[in-house]
Amino acid sequence: MVIPAAGRGVRLGPGAPKALRALNGTPMLVHAVRAMAASRAVSLVVVVAPADGVPEVKHLLDAHALPERTDYRVVAGGDTRQESVRLGLDAVPGDVDVVLVHDAARPLVPVETVDAVVEAVRDGAVAVVPAMPVTDTVKEVEPAGGPGGPEPVVATPVRARLRAVQTPQGFDRATLVDAHATIALAGEGATDDAGMVERLGAPVVVVPGHEEAFKVTRPLDLVLAEAVLARRRANDGF
Numbered sequence: 740m741v742i743p744a745a746g747r748g749v750r751l752g753p754g755a756p757k758a759l760r761a762l763n764g765t766p767m768l769v770h771a772v773r774a775m776a777a778s779r780a781v782s783l784v785v786v787v788a789p790a791d792g793v794p795e796v797k798h799l800l801d802a803h804a805l806p807e808r809t810d811y812r813v814v815a816g817g818d819t820r821q822e823s824v825r826l827g828l829d830a831v832p833g834d835v836d837v838v839l840v841h842d843a844a845r846p847l848v849p850v851e852t853v854d855a856v857v858e859a860v861r862d863g864a865v866a867v868v869p870a871m872p873v874t875d876t877v878k879e880v881e882p883a884g885g886p887g888g889p890e891p892v893v894a895t896p897v898r899a900r901l902r903a904v905q906t907p908q909g910f911d912r913a914t915l916v917d918a919h920a921t922i923a924l925a926g927e928g929a930t931d932d933a934g935m936v937e938r939l940g941a942p943v944v945v946v947p948g949h950e951e952a953f954k955v956t957r958p959l960d961l962v963l964a965e966a967v968l969a970r971r972r973a974n975d976g977f
């Protein structure tokens with residue numbers, strides 16, 4: 740599996756690259772690696788590190804206890820998530836049939852969600868996405884040129900048909916490799932891998948996601964993540 744962890748975390752504010760920032764004293768990336776390696780289906784984790792941070796990330800993984808039945812590799816990432824995932828995929832051995840892609844920025848995904856995605860791919864789906872129903876009403880707008888300007892509403896999609904997409908996303912390896920080989924790197928890149936598979940015309944299915952698989956994007960998400968960890972510790976204590 741591939742964990743893209745090369746982002747800067749601009750929306751989180753100034754500091755170290757997001758994946759290296761601490762949650763309860765442990766780097767977010769280590770939480771994410773442990774979350775994925777908790778699944779018995781995961782035998783290899785390829786971490787995609789910031790291009791200038793490969794030795795640091797290798798050291799970090801060596802310094803933390805991780806399941807021993809899993810292999811870990813670290814490769815350098817690119818300027819966009821799309822590029823980083825492609826570089827990670829290049830490091831996955833050719834005999835691996837099922838590939839998961841999981842954001843380091845979703846450190847608290849439960850193992851049940853990982854296993855549900857793997858099972859759906861093993862059952863024959865070529866691309867599987869965990870997702871949650873949307874709780875806000877969503878408007879499509881004509882984006883304003885600058886910040887804060889009024890934005891004309893173009894449409895209000897039917898909320899019951901919308902899903903907020905999470906990771907890990909699971910793929911038949913050949914399909915994901917094909918998507919990354921076919922869809923050119925441009926601008927900010929594709930925001931998720933399943934979207935690239937859709938663009939190939941291949942079917943993508945959604946399975947239930949989990950509220951604890953949220954993405955740490957803005958400062959308030961750090962508060963939520965630490966609260967989830969505190970709740971887990973309290974539950975483990977009883």
Ligand SMILES: Nc1ccn([C@@H]2O[C@H](COP(=O)(O)OP(=O)(O)OP(=O)(O)O)[C@@H](O)[C@H]2O)c(=O)n1
Nearest residue numbers: 743744745746747748749750818819823843844
């Ligand atoms: N060039 C990039 C950009 C993103 N990512 C990874 O993709 C995941 C999802 O990206 P996001 O949460 O948007 O992270 P950032 O790009 O770091 O966030 P921001 O846009 O706020 O800078 C993260 O695990 C991030 O490390 C990556 O590997 N390489």
Ligand SMILES: C[C@](O)(CO)[C@H](O)COP(=O)(O)O
Nearest residue numbers: 820842904905906930931954
């Ligand atoms: C892949 C993803 O986590 C699915 O929700 C998301 O699209 C990543 O987007 P970002 O722009 O990198 O935050």
